[in-house]
Amino acid sequence: MSNLGLLLNEWKAAVAAEAENSGRTPLLLSAAVLYLPYYYSTSVPYPIQAVSNSLDWINLMAYDFYGPGWSTVTGPPAALYNPGTTISGDYGVTSWIQAGLEASKIVLGFPFYGRAWQLANANENGFFAATVGAALSDAVDYSQIKDFIDENEATALYNETYVSNYCYSGTTWIGYDDVQSVSAKVAYVKDKGLLGYFAWQVSGDDNDWTLSRQAASTWGA
Template sequence: MVSKIIIVVFHILLCLEFRLTKGQSWIKAGYWFSGSEFPVSNINSALFTHLICAFAPVNSTSYQLSPSASDEKHFSNFTNTVKQKNPSVTTLLSIGGGNERYSTFSSMVSSSSYRKSFIDSSIKLARLYGFQGLDLCWVSANTSTDMSNMGVLFQEWKGAIDLESRNSSRTPLILTAAVQYSPNLDSASFPIDSIQQYLNWVHLMAYDFYMPTWSNFTGAQAALYDPSSTTNADYGIGTWINGGLSADKIVLSLPFYGYAWTLVNPANNSIGAPATGPAITEEGDMSFKEIKDYISRYGAKVMYNATYVVNYCSIGTSWIGFDDVEVVKIKVSYAKERNLLGYFVWQVPYDDNWLLSQAAAGQEDNKNGQNNRRVLVIILTTTAAVILLLGILIYYCCIRFKMLKSSKGKLFLL
């Protein structure tokens, strides 16, 4: 009886340890865009757990993936190249992107035969080039029909991935998607139930809230909070979770770029200041590296706004909003506090000498230290409990042995 109790308790402790350690995986993902002209070999893959190669286009007639010759060259070498610096990094191929035609995707998801053509070609291409997962980036989906069909696509895609895995005896491909910061659009909502059931996780795009090409005031383009609006990452994440998506299926965005506005009045240079359009570049978009170079060249003072969690600076009539090191650290800490699955970077080449990437990964290193200590405590506690229970068992056996010996002695005397 005692031995059975010990076995049960031992299994409970082991299960507790497994559950606490199982959830320690943390996604540190980064997108690399084939049009960036940034060499894949220059990526510091040691700073990431997952690297996503973007984007594979879809043929508007066959609905199969149809990368160009130059893309095929990048895709075929991507996985082997990034694994040279980090053999454990996982690679995904992203499909679509912002430049993909809406009509192509909308038509593809509307037909079972078109979906099958798309799905089969995506799995084939991923296996051909050694990718370990697939990512859908359909940012223009905007009708209830699109969303419903997208849910069906995820179901069939996951089914095909599992079938291919069983037939080939290979690890199933990871399946993810890039989604808007909120599941609720003006006229439609993302298929949360399907996403929850069939996707490994989603890349939540909490950026481009404000852009100088259409906003006539400076804005926090990737605000974590906004007390006067629902246009912020925190609100969007809460909406996804309240809608039924598990927090541990959400990967938060870290935009490695910002936007520059032209101020109406250089003296009025806070967030929300009147502006007349883009500054510095044609559309005002600037990589983090370009922003740092610009700040260094003109000696601008970088400000931090805790209300929105954003950095900004102004040089004359030029105003730039962006995420610096301190904001990246805060967002990574926030993701952990909300029990999200991790973060992703858009995009890797925009960093400045890996400054932001190291800041984000450094936050995880701190967390790893805490996790390792917690795991050590669990292991030591489990070991101590097992030793104690074994001691009780030995003591029990000794008592039983003495009782049996005493009983036999009495029988002998009779």
């Protein structure tokens, strides 16, 4: 992390030098980072001062909290809130700000895909239900999730506690973001004074650009 700080400072200096020599507007410098301000397995912190001084913004990857490759139970893949835990977008945003980064340099990310599990018991189908592994293709684009719901007449629900959606049919269970959670997250970004939001990735949206339009509508409301 110390070397990362040196690298960011060198990049910023190079950007300034290039702008001065070319007479052009300085290039923008950003980075996609873990939702936490430290590497979670070792608690080694990001070089906050270098991030603040050298980057125009950071993209907070607030997703992949739960997935069949590393979670034995279902879970909200990109929960904005997760009471009693540190596994949420809000916890990450709050932690970065408390570590010393300005809210105006934080961009909150959310996924245009979901994570699919196979339930151990079709009758136990909420968050944190037991599973026996992945279903479908593990990561499932939003457009594919909508097709799955329509083709299987799947039950689709929104949970405002976690700010996350999920659907299920039989033993197939998918956690994802839909219009309700995307709208709530963009409203959160505005309320917290963050720089903005981003999606990974836009190509996962449906043909009507449902999630993209919802996010833009909420941002401009």
